[in-house]
């Protein structure tokens with residue numbers, strides 16, 4: 001079953017164009033979207049979260065065309081964490097995470113306070129941010145802020161979580177901690193996780209499915225172990241590298257003096 005299916009998706013953004021993208025994202029799995037800077041990864045996520053329209057094509061979420069979803073219904077199905085954390089109000093961590101409950105409230109139906117509290121508590125605990133709940137968001141470190149933002153997305157209680165470069169600004173230990181946390185969330189709760197990542201080793205190690213974009217086009221998609229080869233790296237990034245797997249963890253060894261290969 002597919003959580004997301006795009007067919008012949010085209011979208012022009014300034015001088016850039018997403019061209020005829022057709023792909024599927026499996027339900028309950030972790031999918032990594034990779035590709036060079038400016039290849040359209042964020043644009044694809046934004047269209048999928050309906051933060052941006054499309055010129056042509058169709059996107060189905062759980063087999064239902066995205067344009068037939070009401071705004072609140074979509075927000076209960078899919079949550080997206082954008083790259084930038086700019087513009088977030090200076091709230092306490094708990095207040096920020098509570099924001100995730102907004103789609104579940106309306107003017108006429110404020111929902112159950114007990115249920116909200118239980119979900120907020122769950123989101124704080126699973127992201128290990130419970131201990132920071134009374135601290136101000138802007139006082140946290142980059143890694144702690146990233147986890148608090150993920151807690152806010154989790155509190156939205158959606159089946160699908162879109163994360164745009166969740167490991168940016170994090171050191172290697174916090175990157176691995178975050179990836180393992182996402183793996184745990186995926187395994188325990190069956191949430192479909194789609195993440196844009198630049199670290200190819202982590203992308204392949206932590207995903208079941210990988211999608212590669214380049215220049216607004218889909219280059220390839222499939223299981224990381226099948227996809228990640230020297231030929232693939234040459235095709236997508238124009239680099240020469242050796243690739244091998246050690247206990248299912250991919251190792252990429254780039255050849256030195258690559259610069260002449262960059263167009």
Ligand SMILES: Nc1ncnc2c1ncn2[C@@H]1O[C@H](COP(=O)(O)OP(=O)(O)OP(=O)(O)O)[C@@H](O)[C@H]1O
Nearest residue numbers: 013014015016035036037038039040041042043044
């Ligand atoms: N609002 C906009 N106006 C004009 N051009 C835009 C706009 N948003 C994105 N673009 C362009 O669209 C292209 C694709 O951008 P996008 O952010 O989707 O790429 P990306 O693969 O996520 O890149 P990165 O890895 O660098 O984050 C880029 O060339 C970018 O300059």
